[in-house]
Amino acid sequence: MTSWINVLPEAILSVSALGILIISTLANSGSMRDLLRWLSAIAIAASAVSLVYTSGTGLTSYGWVQSTSFTTSIALVLLSLMGFAVLTSPVKADTAGEWFALLLFTALGSVVLSRVGNLAAVFLGIEVLSISLYVLVSFRYTSRISLRGGVTYLVLAGVGSAFLVFGSALIFATYGSLDIAELQTGALAAPMPLLGMFGYGMFLVGVGFKLAATPFHMWAPDVYEAAPTSAAGVIASASKGATVAALLPFAFLLNSHFLVLTLLSGASMVIGNLLGLRETRVKRILAYSSVAHVGYLLLGFAAIRSATPEALPATMDAWSAIVFYIAVYGFSVLGAFTAIGALRTQTVVSLNDLHGLGRTKPVTSACLLVFVVSLAGLPLSIGFWGKIYLFSAAFQAGLIKLAIIGLMGSAIGLFYYMRILVHLYMVSPEMNPRGEAPEQSNFQTALLIATAAGIVVFSFFPDFLYYLVRGGQ
């Protein structure tokens, strides 16, 4: 049955985003900003609740939305990431309305992408997501760096979108349908014709641009650096997770485009980690790290060996490893960006700006330590289990060489993660060039500590976290 109720999660987000724009015109104060923050958080929570209640209806809304408990799990993960971003992002009172509205639109794009039913929905979701992000990146429109970053992102993501649309058109020309289910049947029924191969190839290039997978990663460091720190966190976490989620229904492509996908994955893992080595600016380091992490996620994708599940399986396989990793990586990287934003206000943060903060701001620094350790995938952080699950899925699928490349990549990557820690803790504060630390509300600090604590505590009970990701089933 097709009913408006099935798109309630999306409806709540878009209506409340517009509502927030209207409300924000009423007043222009700090308390208004807090009100908007809470309204946005409530909107996301409401959307999450409606997701749970409308879950499991299958393919609805003219085939645009695929609502199973599997897609609901992913959407909930993405919404919780966006909720974290909404609650922690620092913003000035006079621009709060736009900021939160854009974050809600980003959340909308993420939810659309996490439960796509056809190719048009993929395009729609990616555009909603990207357009909000263009604005978020260049949000400090008086700063040249910020504008340049926004334009870079606009142009390159635009190229990506062009590939995506043209690829979709070629796919439609081959199979006469945009529905993913029909495309899957078509792709599995007969060897793929050249036109289809080409179409899906362009589709993957488009997605590769959005994901910043090597060789389409060049924009990432510039954009991450130019964006306000919390916006960069959103690009790295929720936006990336949503794009991977949109790719998941296309697992049948592993039959025809296996080589392309493994190359994308391997190249991202190697290049992302290598390029990070010589970087001296923190946000660029995290950008390269996110390129590498896309490689790990694609490694998990390449390890998929079964049809899309209706719900997350109780045991760990490639599907659950990917969803688990989106959650784990998302919170680690978003937390890292948030912590950096809480340590330094300026847009460009070099490693030298972190000198001695381990002593002057011990709590936030300790949180950053935890997030960085989790990104590096060291034990005693949930990032370790995320990586273990992904790599073991790859081992199990027989992708041994690719998994070993990934392991080596993460060993290389450790170098730049450690550099952050060294600059944070092992240089005395006197070496620090004067930089202002932003004021930070207790609530945001508490949220940051709670997330860091979660990353450590869940590393002892990864099964329990997975149980939560599955929605407690």
Place this chain on the structure above:
Amino acid sequence: MLTLLLLIPLIGIVFTILAGRVNATGARVAALISSVLSLQVAYLLAAKARVQVVELDRLWIPSFGVHFALRADWVSAVLVLLTALLTVFAIAVSWKEIKERVTSFHVWLLLLQVGVTIVFLARDLMLFYLGWELMIIPMLFLIGSWGTGRKEYSAFKFVLFTFTGSIFMLASMLYLFYRNIGITGVPSFHLDQILTVQLSSTEQWWVFMGFLIGFGVKAPLLPLHTWLTDAYPNASTAGSLLLSGVLSKTGVFGLFNLAIPLAPDAFALFRPFLIWLAMAGVFYGACIAFNQRDIKRLIAYSSFSHVSFILLGIFIKSDLGFQGGVLQMISHGLSTAALFLIAGAIQDRLNTREFANLGGLWRVAPAMGAFMLFFAFASLGLPGTGNFVGELYIIASALSYHWIIGALASLAVLFAAIYSLKLFTGIFHGPEPASLTAFPDTDNRENLLLTSLAVLLILLGLFPSLVTAPLKNAGTTPAATAYSTLHQQPTMIAMTDTTTPAATVAGPREEAR
């Protein structure tokens, strides 16, 4: 009791942080109390493990078959005891040396103890790996934050080497894990389960290489030792003491506890090569040690040489060699700890470690000189110390392996004598340098620490059976027995299922056809 060994340092960390809020001495005292309590428990554990194996096994992460499985046989128990003892020493040594950020220093120290204890006790591969990695971050800070010289660089190098090594180890572990799933269908990292997996010789080759690189870095085995040159000398005294005394033993322990039992055929294949590598390490370390101008660097290389000697005993794979290896692990842990302690004391007083700026200290500090003389002799294998018996056992086993190896091993003792004497004479004999300022002799704290180390070494030298006797008893050291009699073991499970895990999973590619 096993859990208690892990819990005490963790609770100690909490108390250290709380006490550190009052003042620095509070943190020191809290950490010291915690480490003494651990020592007590470790002693009780050793007393118990002397009679029978102490075990604990709980399923921890069901979906992945990770067990919280700890087991203390005699070898593990003795090494845990050594760890607890050296942690006490590390805290005592740092009492005056560490003046900045005292609380966090002790927190890292106790966390390191937890990691090492897990490594020595773990009976589950994943738990072992967690403990192994848990050692990295504390060590990064112990070297990088409280070290001397190019400390950040040294810390970095250490972390990169160890972590890269452990990645290879992890790959081997995951491979074994999936082979086990392929055979039994049940995920399990429990070592008892993994040990039943029979691998083909090619698979063993790869698995063994992974473990060898992982453990070889830590021990260190010859070509993988380059991080040591920086990390040992530039760490704080406590850091050097733990690195050489305990952390190097984790590498040796991993080799005979995991690598060799898990891939016996590959080990048999590599054995001659590994023996020569260890032999080369002994001489290489000794020669370079002699050429050093820095006390701590000299001790670092001598430690490298001695650990290679221990590895020689392990690789020879006879009962005698193994007993000698274990005995030498303990004795070397104690003697090298003492040497680093003295080097730290000298550096603390004079702010230099160069032989060029030292000399003639016997006149002003006879007590320290006497201690140095004793421990230098101990490290070259003075009869009456544990080092002598350990070396003797290893040389005897080397002789029974091949006379050339035996002869070379005996020659190595001579080499050790040369650099040990240089260490002593360079500091305490000869003319005093003009720059020498007031040099107080050892104080009561240092006397107490050094005397207790000396007593322990003599005790081991006079009664080596304290350590070695239970090694002969299969009831208390099943792991050791399994290791030394591997070649006689019958095949435990005939391997019938040769399908790889990947092939058993139906993929979309199959569906397509």
